[in-house]
Amino acid sequence: xxxxxxxxxxxxxxxxxxxxxxxxxxxxxxxxxxxxxxxxxxxxxxxxxxxxxxxxxxxxxxxxxxxxxxxxxxxxxxxxxxxxxxxxxxxxxxxxxxxxxxxxxxxxxxx
Amino acid sequence: xxxxxxxxxxxxxxxxxxxxxxxxxxxxxxxxxxxxxxxxxxxxxxxxxxxxxxxxxxxxxxxxxxxxxxxxxxxxxxxxxxxxxxxxxxxxxxxxxxxxxxxxxxxxxxxxx
Numbered sequence: 094x095x096x097x098x099x100x101x102x103x104x105x106x107x108x109x110x111x112x113x114x115x116x117x118x119x120x121x122x123x124x125x126x127x128x129x130x131x132x133x134x135x136x137x138x139x140x141x142x143x144x145x146x147x148x149x150x151x152x153x154x155x156x157x158x159x160x161x162x163x164x165x166x167x168x169x170x171x172x173x174x175x176x177x178x179x180x181x182x183x184x185x186x187x188x189x190x191x192x193x194x195x196x197x198x199x200x201x202x203x204x
Numbered sequence: 205x206x207x208x209x210x211x212x213x214x215x216x217x218x219x220x221x222x223x224x225x226x227x228x229x230x231x232x233x234x235x236x237x238x239x240x241x242x243x244x245x246x247x248x249x250x251x252x253x254x255x256x257x258x259x260x261x262x263x264x265x266x267x268x269x270x271x272x273x274x275x276x277x278x279x280x281x282x283x284x285x286x287x288x289x290x291x292x293x294x295x296x297x298x299x300x301x302x303x304x305x306x307x308x309x310x311x312x313x314x315x316x317x
Contacts, residue, residue: 135292136294151304193237
C-alpha cells in the first residue's frame, strides 16, 4: 500500500462549491504539507503542519483552509471554489528533515 | 518570493546519451533535493544533498551541491526511455522557514528510443 494517499484522485466541481481534499499517511511522519502545481510554475506551498496542534500558512494560502485531524491525516478545503483554483494538488510528509515525500496528487477542475 | 532558476526547461535526447541540468539561487542554500515526476504521479525524491561540494549518486544519477552553495547539478548517464519525466530541484536557504522548501519550475526530459 502507498505510504501517502490522497482522495479523491480527480474532482470536477462548480464555482462557489465547497470542496475538501484529504491526505492520509502511514509513514509516521509528524510534518505534513499541501502544495499546488500549475503548468510552468512548479510546486507552491499552501499550508504546512509540524504536528496536530500546529498549522502554518504557506506562500499561497488565500482561498484555502486546512485541518490536521490526527498525525496521519491532513485535509485541505476550498471554501468557495473558483476557476483559477483548477490545478494539481499534492500532499507531502516529512520526518523532520528537509526531505519531503509526496502523494499521488488530486487533479481538481473548477468550472 | 525566493525563486530557483532551473535549466534547461526541456530537453530532447537520444537514448544512451548523458543528460545534465542545473539549478541556481540568488541566496545561499544549505540543502538541495532532486525529484522526478512521472505523468499523473507525485514527485519522487531521487537525491538529497546537505553539504557544499557533496557529490552523491543514485544508480545512473549523480547530483552535486555546488561549492558556492548557490547551485546544484544533476547528471543522468546513458539515458533510457524510462528516464522520461519532469525533474525538479528544491532547496532550503539559510534563515528560511523550516516548512518551506523552494522548488524550481522543472526540466522536462524526453528520450527518443
